[in-house]
Amino acid sequence: xxxxxxxxxxxxxxxxxxxxxxxxxxxxxxxxxxxxxxxxxxxxxxxxxxxxxxxxxxxxxxxxxxxxxxxxxxxxxxxxxxxxxxxxxxxxxxxxxxxxxxxxxxxxxxxxxxxxxxxxxxxxxxxxxxxxxxxxxxxxxxxxxxxxxxxxxxxxxxxxxxxxxxxxxxxxxxxxxxxxxxxxxxxxxxxxxxxxxxxxxxxxxxxxxxxxxxxxxxxxxxxxxxxxxxxxxxxxxxxxxxxxxxxxxxxxxxxxxxxxxxxxxxxxxxxxxxxxxxxxxxxxxxxxxxxx
Numbered sequence: 001x002x003x004x005x006x007x008x009x010x011x012x013x014x015x016x017x018x019x020x021x022x023x024x025x026x027x028x029x030x031x032x033x034x035x036x037x038x039x040x041x042x043x044x045x046x047x048x049x050x051x052x053x054x055x056x057x058x059x060x061x062x063x064x065x066x067x068x069x070x071x072x073x074x075x076x077x078x079x080x081x082x083x084x085x086x087x088x089x090x091x092x093x094x095x096x097x098x099x100x101x102x103x104x105x106x107x108x109x110x111x112x113x114x115x116x117x118x119x120x121x122x123x124x125x126x127x128x129x130x131x132x133x134x135x136x137x138x139x140x141x142x143x144x145x146x147x148x149x150x151x152x153x154x155x156x157x158x159x160x161x162x163x164x165x166x167x168x169x170x171x172x173x174x175x176x177x178x179x180x181x182x183x184x185x186x187x188x189x190x191x192x193x194x195x196x197x198x199x200x201x202x203x204x205x206x207x208x209x210x211x212x213x214x215x216x217x218x219x220x221x222x223x224x225x226x227x228x229x230x231x232x233x234x235x236x237x238x239x240x241x242x243x244x245x246x247x248x249x250x251x252x253x254x255x256x257x258x259x260x261x262x263x264x265x266x267x268x269x270x271x272x273x274x275x276x277x278x279x280x281x282x283x284x285x286x287x288x289x290x291x292x
Contacts, residue, residue, distance in 0.1 A: 115159050175197075
C-alpha cells in the first residue's frame with residue numbers, strides 16, 4: 001500500500017540508493033504523520049517528511065510570492081513570518097527563490113515546512129543547499145515526487161495545492177498576473193481556506209496579481225494581526241460548532257435550543273454576582289443544557 005516515509009538528513013542517501021536499486025520499502029510508521037493530508041495528497045512510496053513531523057499538528061499559514069520579488073516584498077515576508085513564529089504558527093512555502101526563501105529563512109527556529117516540486121533529494125535552486133540542510137534539521141521537507149525527479153513548470157503548480165492545503169490560510173506577499181502564487185490562492189479557495197493579499201502599487205506589475213485578488217474578495221493584510229484575528233475567529237467558530245454537535249448528540253438538543261440558551265444566559269449576566277440556581281429557575285433552562 002501507500003506509505004509515508006519519515007527519515008532524517010543522515011539517512012537520505014541510503015534511501016536514495018535503496019530506491020534506485022528497487023528496494024525502497026522502509027518500515028511503516030505506527031503513527032503516520034501524514035494521515036491528515038489524505039484529502040490533499042495521494043501518498044506514493046516516495047513521499048517523504050524530514051525531521052519534525054510533529055509540526056504537522058500545529059497551526060500553519062502558507063506564505064508565498066514571486067521569485068523576482070521586490071526588496072520591500074522580501075523585507076515584509078521576513079518580518080511577517082518572524083511575527084508568525086512569535087505567535088507559535090508554522091510557516092509553509094515552496095523553497096523557491098525570492099519570497100519562499102525569505103519565509104523559510106525567517107522561520108527556521110520557530111518551525112517551517114518546505115514543499116518541493118521535485119524529488120526530496122533534488123535541491124532546487126542549488127543556491128538553497130544550506131537552507132535545505134537547515135530545514136531538514138529543524139523543520140519539514142515534503143515531496144510527493146520520486147527521488148531524483150527534476151521538476152518542470154507544471155510540477156510547481158501541482159505542489160502549490162499542498163502548500164495551501166497544509167495551512168489554515170494562504171498569504172500572498174506579491175504576485176504578477178501570471179504568478180504561480182495566484183494558483184496557490186485559487187487552490188486555497190477550493191480547499192475552503194482563507195486567502196490574504198498584501199496590497200501594492202498599481203504601477204508595479206509585480207503587484208497586479210495581489211491587487212486583483214483583493215478586488216475579487218481576498219482579505220487585505222498589512223500586519224500579522226490581520227491574519228491572526230481572522231484565523232482565530234474561524235478556529236473558534238469550528239470549535240463552537242463541534243461543541244454544539246456534541247451537545248446535540250448527548251442530549252438531543254437542537255442548534256436553535258443551544259444557541260438560544262447561550263444568548264439568553266449572556267443577556268442575564270452582569271457585573272454583579274449571579275446565583276446559578278436562581279438563574280436556571282428564572283430562565284427555565286434544562287440543567288443539562290445549562291451545564292454545557
